[in-house]
Amino acid sequence: MLADAGYKLDVLDNYSFSNEDQLFKHPNVTWHKGDTRDYKLVVSLLKDKDAVVHLAAPSSFIMHEENDLDACSFTMMGFKTVMEAMRHHGPKKIVWASTSAVYERNPLPYHEKMTLIPPDSKAGCKHWCELEARRYAERYGFTSIAFRPFSVYGVGEHTKGGYANVTSLLAWAMMAGERPVIWGEGHQTRDFIYVEDAARGFMTALGKVLVDSKPYAEEVNLGFGKEHSFLDVMNIAAKELGIKPNPVYVKVPIQIYAERLLSDNTKLNQFLGFQPKITLEEGIRRIATATRALSPEWQAKLKTAQLYYKKLEK
DSSP: OOTTTTTOOEEEEOOTTGGGSOOOOOTEEEEEOOOOOOOHHHHHHTOOOOOOOEOOOOOOOOHHHOOHHHIIIIIIIHHHHHHHHHHHSSSSEEEEEOOGGGGGGGGGSSSHHHHHHHHHHHHHHHHHHHHHHHHHHHHHOOOEEEEEEOOOOTTTTGGGGGGOOHHHHHHHHHHHHOOOEEETTTTOOEEEHHHHHHHHHHHHHHHHHOOOOEEEEEEESSSSSOOOOOHHHHHHHHHHHHHHOOEEOOOOOOOOOOOOBBOOHHHHHHHHOOOOOOOOHHHHHHHHHHHHHHOOOHHHHHHTTTGGGGGGGG
């Protein structure tokens, strides 16, 4: 999306969930393999840049549960390294991904003025990054917009396997003739925002920080602004596939687990003038279409991706 809009991008990736032959090819995009904690590498990529979009961090609560020390290092030290490299060698304008998990324990809908007491390591690490962004704005003149994404989903998650969003996991299972697995009773909710909408949000924020001259650090929700339960997801996917779902209900395997998520999009609308467009029905339709286009080998791998949770029970 950014490349098509004319931006020239140097992209740093460690290829944790992709192979080099699966990368998006575009004349405006140059890929680099490495780690955001590599200060010299990050500095080398900042030459002649106008801004940074920072997304690198473990994207799943499960990733922290599996290896919390490495996940925290990647999230916090990766962010700190990027900010220090920008402070000394690059632009002081950044758009980056925090998390809506910082809100948990608060009443719905979640809004940016709430008091935050992050309940888990992932949320705590991201909140620390938000505090750092504010410090860099106050002391070093940074312009920073931190998005708090809600449940981002969409096409292209097949390389993530069991770490994928529940929308993909349930759709993949039913497309393969498997019974969809529902955690608990399936009444837990998420505010699902399609990846294309999320990308448009980041591009809108990038445009703003590029033209704003005064330093600031703002946190902004990035959700659709609507709740859907896991049962809703299953039923929408089943309708799209033309089947009758026959779910398997299992005990929730994670001790700390969000029951409901809902974004108040007031600041998103007023500060950025942005509103997501793609409904959950349309998003799941796109997932089904993309999955049908995958190779038989990939489809076979995705058949049991929803069972990844069993590793958490050990």
